[in-house]
Amino acid sequence: MPDPIVHIEGISKQYRGADFKSLDTVNLKIYKNEVFGLLGPNGAGKTTLISILCGLLHPSSGTVYINGNPLNENLQEVKKLIGVVPQEYALYPSLTAKENLQYFGSMYGLSKTELQSRIGSLLEAMGLLSFANKKIKTFSGGMKRRINLIAGILHNPQLLFLDEPTVGVDVQSKKAITEQLRILNAEGTTIIYTSHHLREAQELCTRVGIIDMGRIIADDTPENLINSTKDARNLEDVFITLTGKELRDYA
Numbered sequence: 001m002p003d004p005i006v007h008i009e010g011i012s013k014q015y016r017g018a019d020f021k022s023l024d025t026v027n028l029k030i031y032k033n034e035v036f037g038l039l040g041p042n043g044a045g046k047t048t049l050i051s052i053l054c055g056l057l058h059p060s061s062g063t064v065y066i067n068g069n070p071l072n073e074n075l076q077e078v079k080k081l082i083g084v085v086p087q088e089y090a091l092y093p094s095l096t097a098k099e100n101l102q103y104f105g106s107m108y109g110l111s112k113t114e115l116q117s118r119i120g121s122l123l124e125a126m127g128l129l130s131f132a133n134k135k136i137k138t139f140s141g142g143m144k145r146r147i148n149l150i151a152g153i154l155h156n157p158q159l160l161f162l163d164e165p166t167v168g169v170d171v172q173s174k175k176a177i178t179e180q181l182r183i184l185n186a187e188g189t190t191i192i193y194t195s196h197h198l199r200e201a202q203e204l205c206t207r208v209g210i211i212d213m214g215r216i217i218a219d220d221t222p223e224n225l226i227n228s229t230k231d232a233r234n235l236e237d238v239f240i241t242l243t244g245k246e247l248r249d250y251a
């Protein structure tokens, strides 16, 4: 087995003032070129885990290794290798699409010509070239999600983290986003993403981890999970069998 690109060892997280652990001793290894889907009910701990993996949040205990090195000791180096697409839009509404992307691109240290060419080709791939000079505040939710994705991949990251990249978008935007993820993966980017779209995850992921109440309760290829779960026809059946039908409201 090759060395994992991401090694999560005994990660727990208890938020300040909380009387429970949002993550409880999570162990996972993710390998180069995987598309790893982190699936789970509301409040399971997906955003917490992905935020820890990209260095935005500190765990209460445990260590994340990226390419064999502890994340907390190499954060600045690791940040050059990773792309992050957060659930919330990180865009400036009064700036145009192009201005937003130039701003994000300047943080990755790309040369001006490199950046212009990358912005142009990604806007085109995402069907947004003719909107390059329009302000973000005029964009629909689907268009903002696509710009959010472009902002996270301008520097062709080795490792890409996405938190629900297709939430709340129409079928066309969803298709454009998943197609772009496939292209990036084919070009060598390892992808770790959270989603509630189980059909999408079944099609896109080489492996999925199901998380519930802060613990990883299953971790395998979609095919193996379906085959090893009684009467399961798809990932949704596996998910319901493992996590139950009870509603997961939390506040």
Ligand SMILES: Nc1ncnc2c1ncn2[C@@H]1O[C@H](COP(=O)(O)OP(=O)(O)OP(=O)(O)O)[C@@H](O)[C@H]1O
Residues within 6 Å of the ligand: 015, 016, 018, 022, 040, 041, 042, 043, 044, 045, 046, 047, 048, 049, 250, 251
């Ligand atoms: N900043 C915070 N302070 C206290 N508790 C938090 C905080 N953020 C999340 N939690 C709690 O941690 C648990 C996990 O939340 P998290 O957002 O990671 O779940 P999730 O799986 O991403 O959920 P969703 O699918 O609803 O986005 C929940 O019980 C949530 O209420």
